[in-house]
Amino acid sequence: MIQEALREIQRGTAEIIDIERIEKLLKAYFDEEKTYTVKAGFDPTAPDLHLGHTVLLQKLAIFQKYGARVQFLIGSFTAMIGDPTGKNATRKVLTKEDIVTNIDSYTTQAFKILDPEKTDIVYNNEWLDELGAAGMLELASNLTVARMLERDDFSKRYASQTPIAVSEFIYPLLQGYDSVHLASDVEIGGTDQKFNLLMGRQLQKAYDIKKQQAVLMMPILEGLDGVQKMSKSLGNYIGVTDTANDMFGKVLSISDELMWRFYELLSTKTLDEIVELKSGVSDGSLHPKKVKEALALEITARFHSDEEANGAKEEFDKVHAKSQIPTDIAEFECDGEVWIAKALLDCNIEPSTSQARRDIKQGGVKIDQEKVTDDKLVLTAGEYLLQVGKRKFAKLKVN
């Protein structure tokens, strides 16, 4: 039982520090039903979660399954400093208002995965506001500059003369102090958080917390391109608020290689099941597309519902596999005669008439399923189904 739990917990992790501690916690839970705490910090900097964030959330959910109370820490205080992690430039500092507006949507999204009954939402400004200058100095005395500069991105920035604000040095200290205050048993975070996570251990020791937190690091999930990390700014993300159709389609568009990565980090299938799927694909008894569809269904259903997920799949098959027309198409109206390029522009399926003409010349535009060859075509009264490429559709009614 413990072994099984451990296996699930270890799944997909990049690194675990002090696995013995986790084992003991699990043992105490299975033997005596003792719960323990798992902390994870979230910066309320971006209001929208994507699947990359859910990797952590799902790991938390697994912990909840095995007796953990999750300390869902909102970095309400630290967000105002800006975590230097992964940035090579000083980050913009958020205002209080920005943060408050982000938190709400953040938590509702998170509870699609987490069990609210076993989750404590905590805000670190509650104790950090009170820390004061004296407390701050005491905290800071636990760390030397040399040690701080060991941190990878700090040393790189220092070497390359990129500015480091002193406030950024403080961030890891505060994050570590959160662990002291909460007396966390385990903290999880991304691999990029290693330094900060370890700081928690160090400070817990300094502040005489008897047991130091175990640390569990998850890898960073790749985005749709399979190369860069999933992030909103790169546009390669699957948002948890994406529509069922979008979500399904996006998952299906990832490469076969990346699919396994998604399985490992996002699916709730057991490791054995995944191994089975893998061997099925490699010996040819299972079509990779089927496997990917199953993944897309699972993920879509998680954030929507089974019915919606199935609907998305049907829609997808209809549009792409059988190249039929999608169900919901935006409709537009206009008066008088319209030049085709202008019509495409007005229906928002082309960005400019120039682009529209180019696509027509390349045979990428269809009206009522018929390829358009004349870029000077004028639409007279009637109803038309306009299509650009494979995916962009619009209905236009000319009066």
Added chain:
RNA sequence: GGUGAGAUAGUCAAGUGGCCAACGACGGCGGACUGUAAAUCCGCUCCCUACGGGUUCAGAGGUUCGACUCCUCUUCUCACCA
């Protein structure tokens, strides 16, 4: 604070008086092939009812028949020194 270098399309990056709407790479888009995959191949990639016109190379002026290219100022970046 001083000195020097630079700012070019979504990004990186050529171009240093006309041949520049601006090489190339990446990205993106369209086509072929497919499993809307990946890989590959071909084409396109500022705007405009267009074999023509308009607006671009940080911003504002200036020199010139003509400037992305030269000059002046402004803003911002970066490097070296303090």
